[in-house]
Amino acid sequence: MHEFERIEKFFTPLATHAGALGLKDDAALLSPSAGCEFVITTDAITEGVHFVGNESPASIAKKLLRTNLSDLAAKGAKPIGYQLSVMLPSKISDDWLHGFTSGLKEDQERFGVSLLGGDSTLSKGFIALCITAIGEAAKGTALLRSGALPDEMIVVSGSLAESTAGLKLLSSDSDAISAVEKAYLTERYRIPNPRVSLGPLLKGIASSAMDISDGLMQDLTHLCRASLLGAKINFDHVPLSPATKKLYMSGFLTMEDIVAGGDDYELLFTIPASRADQLPALSKQSGVPLTVIGKTHAEKAVYLDHKGKVIHLTHQGYQHF
Amino acid sequence: MHEFERIEKFFTPLATHAGALGLKDDAALLSPSAGCEFVITTDAITEGVHFVGNESPASIAKKLLRTNLSDLAAKGAKPIGYQLSVMLPSKISDDWLHGFTSGLKEDQERFGVSLLGGDSTLSKGFIALCITAIGEAAKGTALLRSGALPDEMIVVSGSLAESTAGLKLLSSDSDAISAVEKAYLTERYRIPNPRVSLGPLLKGIASSAMDISDGLMQDLTHLCRASLLGAKINFDHVPLSPATKKLYMSGFLTMEDIVAGGDDYELLFTIPASRADQLPALSKQSGVPLTVIGKTHAEKAVYLDHKGKVIHLTHQGYQHF
Numbered sequence: 001m002h003e004f005e006r007i008e009k010f011f012t013p014l015a016t017h018a019g020a021l022g023l024k025d026d027a028a029l030l031s032p033s034a035g036c037e038f039v040i041t042t043d044a045i046t047e048g049v050h051f052v053g054n055e056s057p058a059s060i061a062k063k064l065l066r067t068n069l070s071d072l073a074a075k076g077a078k079p080i081g082y083q084l085s086v087m088l089p090s091k092i093s094d095d096w097l098h099g100f101t102s103g104l105k106e107d108q109e110r111f112g113v114s115l116l117g118g119d120s121t122l123s124k125g126f127i128a129l130c131i132t133a134i135g136e137a138a139k140g141t142a143l144l145r146s147g148a149l150p151d152e153m154i155v156v157s158g159s160l161a162e163s164t165a166g167l168k169l170l171s172s173d174s175d176a177i178s179a180v181e182k183a184y185l186t187e188r189y190r191i192p193n194p195r196v197s198l199g200p201l202l203k204g205i206a207s208s209a210m211d212i213s214d215g216l217m218q219d220l221t222h223l224c225r226a227s228l229l230g231a232k233i234n235f236d237h238v239p240l241s242p243a244t245k246k247l248y249m250s251g252f253l254t255m256e257d258i259v260a261g262g263d264d265y266e267l268l269f270t271i272p273a274s275r276a277d278q279l280p281a282l283s284k285q286s287g288v289p290l291t292v293i294g295k296t297h298a299e300k301a302v303y304l305d306h307k308g309k310v311i312h313l314t315h316q317g318y319q320h321f
Numbered sequence: 322m323h324e325f326e327r328i329e330k331f332f333t334p335l336a337t338h339a340g341a342l343g344l345k346d347d348a349a350l351l352s353p354s355a356g357c358e359f360v361i362t363t364d365a366i367t368e369g370v371h372f373v374g375n376e377s378p379a380s381i382a383k384k385l386l387r388t389n390l391s392d393l394a395a396k397g398a399k400p401i402g403y404q405l406s407v408m409l410p411s412k413i414s415d416d417w418l419h420g421f422t423s424g425l426k427e428d429q430e431r432f433g434v435s436l437l438g439g440d441s442t443l444s445k446g447f448i449a450l451c452i453t454a455i456g457e458a459a460k461g462t463a464l465l466r467s468g469a470l471p472d473e474m475i476v477v478s479g480s481l482a483e484s485t486a487g488l489k490l491l492s493s494d495s496d497a498i499s500a501v502e503k504a505y506l507t508e509r510y511r512i513p514n515p516r517v518s519l520g521p522l523l524k525g526i527a528s529s530a531m532d533i534s535d536g537l538m539q540d541l542t543h544l545c546r547a548s549l550l551g552a553k554i555n556f557d558h559v560p561l562s563p564a565t566k567k568l569y570m571s572g573f574l575t576m577e578d579i580v581a582g583g584d585d586y587e588l589l590f591t592i593p594a595s596r597a598d599q600l601p602a603l604s605k606q607s608g609v610p611l612t613v614i615g616k617t618h619a620e621k622a623v624y625l626d627h628k629g630k631v632i633h634l635t636h637q638g639y640q641h642f
Contacts, residue, residue, distance in 0.1 A: 042404040222345075
């Protein structure tokens with residue numbers, strides 16, 4: 001099948017937004033709603049780095065789209081659509097493309113977004129995929145990394161280290177947890193769960209926000225740098241699901257795995273202590289558990305407190321270079 | 322050097338637009354100017370497909386950015402900025418990145434655009450690069466592929482097939498042209514020249530427009546499909562530079578090379594015959610040669626007329642799949 005037939009068959013049905021021009025043009029046309037501005041983010045994933053290669057094409061598609069939606073959620077933006085680049089080896093079959101675009105379709109319906117445009121091209125080696133996602137927020141209301149002040153509370157959504165545990169379970173085994181728990185954790189690695197219901201609710205409450213993709217300590221360091229301050233995290237407050245907790249207690253997961261492992265796609269944000277009483281309602285409204293794990297301070301250094309022993313980690317997260 | 326140090330050293334200086342937030346956040350914030358809408362396009366290039374691999378990193382960077390700017394020009398949009406994804410093997414050196422970002426810097430100044438954000442990630446094999454470029458046009462004025470009517474004139478900018486000639490000269494030689502001419506043509510393959518001065522001037526004159534990236538006949542077919550009509554091109558009117566003409570006369574380039582070879586990055590547009598007298602002024606104002614090469618017609622088929630012999634090409638352009 002020719003490139004253009006493939007685009008028409010597999011991708012055009014995903015271009016539900018009028019501005020996508022049915023993928024029949026060189027570009028998409030897009031305006032923010034009245035009073036809004038666009039929030040734009042880009043995430044790429046490559047075979048052998050962000051996915052093992054034997055995942056279903058639908059789950060690869062979802063991981064790609066969701067890592068981008070997670071960034072939009074962290075800015076408090078409502079997702080609108082995305083530009084997609086697929087760089088594929090010639091061996092890629094129509095079946096693979098069918099699975100890949102079926103995954104995108106499911107997530108488009110789930111998250112209310114449309115394919116807007118993109119590019120499909122040959123790759124001489126492995127699969128490389130890139131999305132630029134576009135959302136919108138009322139002008140001046142997007143949550144930034146740079147708004148935190150000293151003595152604010154540091155909050156995370158959900159449970160951390162599930163993706164790290166899932167990835168580790170793909171290459172080694174543990175008898176600390178059940179097969180069902182293992183399946184859950186590896187699925188958490190394969191398909192992140194962007195906190196789109198939480199992000200927009202943080203506006204007016206959180207002073208700064210970002211998503212955790214490179215590991216808690218590394219991303220916290222980024223937030224602190226952007227806000228020109230520091231922070232101390234209490235390890236014993238870092239939220240772990242029962243399965244992850246068992247893996248940690250059994251030694252399968254280390255403390256460093258938990259605070260430095262990537263791909264959490266949970267939200268990390270700061271709130272003034274005076275707004276702490278809003279957290280339970282926020283959690284209830286968004287359906288997302290929220291946990292206070294530490295506090296910001298004026299000193300520009302990031303610490304991890306574990307049972308009163310304060311650690312300054314050197315390897316603060318997964319780095320691609 | 323760590324990923325984040327590399328970003329800060331090489332990429333942050335390119336983020337000159339305030340909405341890029343100094344690359345310190347997860348996303349960029351962007352609003353169109355009053356009365357305008359965004360025009361958004363994506364082009365990816367991969368090692369071994371769109372560039373040989375031994376080009377200077379600066380010329381790879383320019384090719385990547387310019388293929389995107391060409392799409393914006395074809396829509397009549399003013400370029401603003403771009404999201405960049407670099408997927409790089411671990412062997413990529415800081416010297417390479419320095420050259421790559423120096424090329425981007427030169428072109429940012431030349432074309433008045435800013436890096437807005439993006440992603441840098443590891444690739445297990447070769448270099449893959451993707452840009453989503455954002456421009457703006459007054460609402461409802463962007464040039465589309467779909468506006469052509471029957472009996473309009475088909476116009477192209479510049480000279481065609483120079484990139485195809487340049488690529489062919491990289492793998493085989495010809496004594497029909499001089500070393501200087503060869504160097505010029507291979508450079509045309511390496512670095513396209515997007516017609517940004519011409520595109521915005523076409524608004525109100527052209528009825529449809531696109532850029533030629535997949536070969537004249539294939540892209541003309543796309544334009545005709547979008548406009549629900551057909552066209553006939555006169556091969557003898559297709560503009561060729563003296564060097565390319567010599568390569569054609571000597572047999573080094575075939576007619577199919579000329580009408581089906583990719584990477585021209587010239588503009589293809591239609592105008593009503595009543596506006597033909599505006600072409601000389603348009604050419605003068607933009608500094609870009611313009612040539613009428615054929616006419617649209619109601620019948621939905623695309624023909625190539627060569628000395629009175631009408632051909633319907635089967636292989637209409639370079640296809641990546």
